[in-house]
Amino acid sequence: MKQQVLNRVADKSAVIGIVGLGYVGLPLMLRFAEVGYKVLGFDIDDSKVDALMAGKSYIEHISAESIAEARGRGFEATTDFARAPEADALIMCVPTPLNKYREPDLSFVLNTIDSLVPHLRPGHLVSLESTTYPGTTDEELLPRIESRGLKVGQDAFLVFSPEREDPGNPNFTTRTIPKVCGGVTPACQEVGVALYSAVIDKVVPVSSTRAAEMTKLLENIHRAVNIGLVNEMKIVADRMGIDIHEVIRAAATKPFGFVPYYPGPGLGGHCIPIDPFYLTWKAREYGVNTRFIELAGEVNSNMPDYVVGKVAAALNKRQKAINGSRVLVLGIAYKKNVDDMRESPSVMLMEKLRDLGAAVAYSDPHVPVFPKMREHKFDLKSVPFNAETLASYDCVVLATDHDKFDYPLLQQAAKLIVDSRGKFLEPAEHIVKA
Numbered sequence: 001m002k003q004q005v006l007n008r009v010a011d012k013s014a015v016i017g018i019v020g021l022g023y024v025g026l027p028l029m030l031r032f033a034e035v036g037y038k039v040l041g042f043d044i045d046d047s048k049v050d051a052l053m054a055g056k057s058y059i060e061h062i063s064a065e066s067i068a069e070a071r072g073r074g075f076e077a078t079t080d081f082a083r084a085p086e087a088d089a090l091i092m093c094v095p096t097p098l099n100k101y102r103e104p105d106l107s108f109v110l111n112t113i114d115s116l117v118p119h120l121r122p123g124h125l126v127s128l129e130s131t132t133y134p135g136t137t138d139e140e141l142l143p144r145i146e147s148r149g150l151k152v153g154q155d156a157f158l159v160f161s162p163e164r165e166d167p168g169n170p171n172f173t174t175r176t177i178p179k180v181c182g183g184v185t186p187a188c189q190e191v192g193v194a195l196y197s198a199v200i201d202k203v204v205p206v207s208s209t210r211a212a213e214m215t216k217l218l219e220n221i222h223r224a225v226n227i228g229l230v231n232e233m234k235i236v237a238d239r240m241g242i243d244i245h246e247v248i249r250a251a252a253t254k255p256f257g258f259v260p261y262y263p264g265p266g267l268g269g270h271c272i273p274i275d276p277f278y279l280t281w282k283a284r285e286y287g288v289n290t291r292f293i294e295l296a297g298e299v300n301s302n303m304p305d306y307v308v309g310k311v312a313a314a315l316n317k318r319q320k321a322i323n324g325s326r327v328l329v330l331g332i333a334y335k336k337n338v339d340d341m342r343e344s345p346s347v348m349l350m351e352k353l354r355d356l357g358a359a360v361a362y363s364d365p366h367v368p369v370f371p372k373m374r375e376h377k378f379d380l381k382s383v384p385f386n387a388e389t390l391a392s393y394d395c396v397v398l399a400t401d402h403d404k405f406d407y408p409l410l411q412q413a414a415k416l417i418v419d420s421r422g423k424f425l426e427p428a429e430h431i432v433k434a
Contacts, residue, residue: 004123006194009198021093024163031175109141123156133217134279134282162180164179178203182208183209273300322356326358330364332364337404361380366404385406391413393414397418
């Protein structure tokens with residue numbers, strides 16, 4: 001069975017099933033289609049499937065032309081999981097958020113595998129790419145697949161290969177970002193590495209699915225902890241009258257032993273605000289307290305409150321209260337130059353300001369209408385970025401520093417700016433660093 005799958009991967013007759021057509025699944029689909037595989041995409045969202053079948057994109061940095069090209073190469077999208085037997089590989093790219101108790105929510109992963117299990121057949125390769133705690137693949141997916149009567153490693157193959165997408169980063173593509181892959185058995189590993197090697201320049205094998213799961217967590221916890229460090233240092237530097245961004249720029253001139261990380265209004269994106277909690281939760285099962293990681297999470301989680309405090313103090317200095325003030329938030333995507341709203345700290349800022357009585361609006365060239373989100377709701381559209389609009393607000397909060405913003409105009413037109421990204425290098429009476 002293994003050799004049959006390897007042969008189909010090698011001669012590109014294998015059909016690739018991508019389950020979950022979002023920021024991870026869609027670029028992966030395009031890459032498999034680009035090298036000549038037929039790709040079948042699965043999603044529970046009818047609107048996404050309809051858009052893709054019409055050759056349209058719903059992610060800003062993925063062009064409609066690339067979707068249309070993939071359609072021309074045979075790509076199909078469907079909500080019908082009963083079509084899973086048509087695929088040889090089923091790659092799961094579904095969300096792994098946290099619940100309201102900040103504990104792992106595996107419902108998307110488990111619902112997806114439960115939808116696929118009745119349709120699994122001999123020869124299937126199942127790969128999980130969703131970030132999760134070590135043990136998910138062999139504790140949750142393995143028994144479900146084997147409940148179908150398939151012996152993993154002989155009849156079917158199971159791997160974990162964490163996604164490493166960086167939306168909007170032009171320096172790295174799906175093809176050029178090395179791919180970690182860990183299999184449940186050596187045969188699983190061989191099939192998984194063969195599949196990803198067909199589309200990724202460098203595949204990095206690790207000894208197990210748990211090692212692969214831990215690798216992804218380490219990558220993101222490394223960033224979360226270092227961002228927590230500079231966020232804490234930002235507060236100390238501010239009290240001392242020092243610009244932390246100037247300090248970081250100076251420290252970054254050291255050619256060894258220092259990597260610059262930048263403070264902000266909080267953590268955003270699917271990975272960095274969430275992944276540490278997956279490890280801390282699982283570590284408790286082994287009697288380990290991850291104090292270092294949890295402290296960084298606490299610092300980062302407090303950043304929206306810190307920025308709101310800066311807004312309150314700045315307005316107060318001008319004899320205004322947050323309650324009743326008009327506040328414009330610039331940039332609500334979680335990072336610059338993308339339309340990705342996942343875990344965006346800007347939304348937390350907006351909610352906190354609204355709860356304190358501010359009349360909140362936003363401007364973001366990448367997000368024209370506030371999207372439907374699982375946890376947050378605003379009935380708003382992006383307001384125009386121009387001198388008249390900027391001047392009409394009591395305070396403008398720079399939350400995400402998109403390149404499309406005209407910063408000289410912002411500095412000239414706005415009455416009061418709270419800069420949470422260190423964009424303005426020179427001090428000014430109406431600019432407050434946050």
